[in-house]
Amino acid sequence: MSVRRTTTLAGVVALALGMGAIAAPPALAHGRGGGTSPEKFAQQISTRSVMRHLEAFERVAERNDGNRAALTSGYEDSARYVERTLRKAGYTTTRDPFTFDQEIVDAASLTVTGGATYEVDQMEFAPSTAEGGVTAPVSVPADPLGCAPEAWAGVDVAGTIAVVSRGTCPFATKATVAEAAGAVGVVVYNNTTGMLFGTLGAEGLVTVPVAGATQADGQAIVAAAAAGPVEVTLDTRFHTETAESFNVIAETRKGRDDNVVMLGAHLDSVEDGAGINDNGTGSAVVLEVAVQLAKQKKLNNTVRFAWWGAEELGLIGSTAYVEELATQEGELDRIATYLNFDMVGSPNYVIGVYDADESTYPAPVPVPDGSVATEEVFTGWFDSIDQPWVDSQFSGRSDYQAFIANGVPASGLFTGADGAKTEEEVALFGGTAGIPYDPNYHSPADDLSNVDRTALGIMAKAVGFATASLAQDTSAINGVSGPGDQGGHGKPWKPGKGRHGDGKGARVFEDAA
Structure with a gap:
C-alpha cells in the first residue's frame, strides 16, 4: 500500500x-x-x-x-x-508498459557539526540545496509549531536553520513564516512515530530548503539547541530519471x-x-x-x-x-x-x-x-x-x-x-x-x-x-443483466502505442499539515 x-x-x-x-x-x-x-x-x-x-x-x-x-x-x-x-x-x-519520472535521491541528511547525522526527507516543491548542503546554527521558535510570526518573537532567526514541530497549520505556512523571519532552511519534525513525508503544495512558495524528520530526531535537535548553540548541515538534493x-x-x-x-x-x-x-x-x-x-x-x-x-x-x-x-x-x-x-x-x-x-x-x-x-x-x-x-x-x-x-x-x-x-x-x-x-x-x-x-x-x-x-x-x-450479445468477444483491451506520458504524480504525500 x-x-x-x-x-x-x-x-x-x-x-x-x-x-x-x-x-x-x-x-x-x-x-x-x-x-x-x-x-x-x-x-x-x-x-x-x-x-x-x-x-x-x-x-x-x-x-x-x-x-x-x-x-x-x-x-x-x-x-x-x-x-x-x-x-x-x-x-x-x-504487459501494459508505462513510463514515469523517477526521483533519485542524491542527499537527504541533517548533520550536527561534530555529532550525529539524521535522515530527513525533502518536501515536495521545496528547493534542493547546493552540493554539500546548507550549514547554519539551529533556531527553535518559542511556540514549537511555528505557525505565525509571533512564534518567533524574541528568537534570533536570521541565518539559521529553523526546527519546528508538525501540527495545526500546513507545512507551507511553517516554512514561509520561518523564511520571512530570516531562516535559510527549515526542518519540520513529526508529531508521531515515523518519518515525516510532506509537501508544500505548490512550486515557488519558498526559496530555502525544507525537509521532514522523525519526531525523535527533531526532538533531539531541539533538546541540544536548548542546552547551547548547535550548528547543523541540511543537505537535500534529488534528480529525475x-x-x-x-x-x-x-x-x-x-x-x-x-x-x-x-x-x-x-x-x-x-x-x-x-x-x-x-x-x-x-x-x-x-x-x-x-x-x-x-x-x-x-x-x-x-x-x-x-x-x-x-x-x-x-x-x-x-x-x-x-x-x-x-x-x-x-x-x-x-x-x-x-x-x-x-x-x-x-x-x-x-x-x-x-x-x-x-x-x-x-x-x-x-x-x-x-x-x-x-x-x-x-x-x-x-x-x-x-x-x-x-x-x-x-x-x-x-x-x-x-x-x-x-x-x-x-x-x-x-x-x-x-x-x-x-x-x-x-x-x-x-x-x-x-x-x-x-x-x-x-x-x-x-x-x-x-x-x-x-x-x-x-x-x-x-x-x-x-x-x-x-x-x-x-x-x-449499472442496470446491466444477462449475457447480451457475446459474439464480439475475443478482442480484449490491449495497450496502446507511445505510452503514458511522464507519469507525473510519482509521489503522493501526506496532507500538508
Whole structure:
C-alpha cells in the first residue's frame, strides 16, 4: 500500500464498526447465467492455494535482494510467476508498459557539526540545496509549531536553520513564516512515530530548503539547541530519471465485452522487504480467483484482472492505465465496476470494506454512482455468513484512486496497515488493541510469517463470491443483466502505442499539515 517515493501509505486508513449493511440482492446471491453459484465458487478459493502463491513470492524476494520492488529483478520475477500461472490456467497475458519520472535521491541528511547525522526527507516543491548542503546554527521558535510570526518573537532567526514541530497549520505556512523571519532552511519534525513525508503544495512558495524528520530526531535537535548553540548541515538534493515499468493484465475469454468487471492488486513491494502482506496477499488472492474462474463454463460478463506496477512509488501503474483508457472512446464505460485488494492478511487484522456509502466515514474523494452497490456485494456476503466486518474509509489511497477519479464505481477489502486497533475491533476480531493492524508494515519483517491465515481465508472467499456474483450480474450497479450479445468477444483491451506520458504524480504525500 503506497503513498510516496520512499513510500507508502503514510497516512493511517482509519477503521471503525460497520453499520447499515444489507444483504446482497437476490440476483447476486444465486448466480444467474447457469454457472457455479457465487456461494459455491467462494469455497473454491482455498487458503492453501493462496498461500502457495505467497510462498512463491517469498522465494522470489529471497532470490532478489530480499524485495520485489518496482524496477527490480524481484518485480520482474514476480510478474513472470503471475504470467506463468495465468497461462497455465488458459489466459493470454499482456504487459501494459508505462513510463514515469523517477526521483533519485542524491542527499537527504541533517548533520550536527561534530555529532550525529539524521535522515530527513525533502518536501515536495521545496528547493534542493547546493552540493554539500546548507550549514547554519539551529533556531527553535518559542511556540514549537511555528505557525505565525509571533512564534518567533524574541528568537534570533536570521541565518539559521529553523526546527519546528508538525501540527495545526500546513507545512507551507511553517516554512514561509520561518523564511520571512530570516531562516535559510527549515526542518519540520513529526508529531508521531515515523518519518515525516510532506509537501508544500505548490512550486515557488519558498526559496530555502525544507525537509521532514522523525519526531525523535527533531526532538533531539531541539533538546541540544536548548542546552547551547548547535550548528547543523541540511543537505537535500534529488534528480529525475525516466523509468519504465509495466502492469500485468489478463481477462476471461467468456463474457460480454461491453460489461467488464475488473479486479486489481499491486504487485510491487517496498524496497525494505518482500512485501508479502503488502501486497503479496492481494496479488495472490486475485491470482487464485483468476485461476478458478477460468474453469467456469459460463460467464455473462468479462472479468479483467490487473497486477499493478509501481504502486509503492505513487499509484503510478494503475493511474497510467486508467489515463490511457480515458483517451480511448468508450473504454472506461465498458468497466462496470473495479474491485481493489491491498493488504488482506494483516496479523492484527480487521475485516474492512471500503465505506462507499459513508455510513461511518465521510469520503475525502468523489464516490462514483454504483460504488455503494459494489460495497453491498461484500457486506451482503459477510452478513450472510455471520462474519463481522467494519468500514474502511473510502479514501482513494490505493489503486482505485484513478478509477473513481474518472467516474468508475469501485469497492474493495482491507485488513489494516499502520493504524492502531481499537478495543471494539478486538471484540469483533480478536487481536491486540493499541498496536498497528500490521506491525511489520513496510519493513523487512513483512514476510510469510507476517500473514494471518484466518484473515486471508475470509477475504479470499469474499473476493471469490464478489467476482462470481458480478461475473453473472451487475444490474444493481449499472442496470446491466444477462449475457447480451457475446459474439464480439475475443478482442480484449490491449495497450496502446507511445505510452503514458511522464507519469507525473510519482509521489503522493501526506496532507500538508
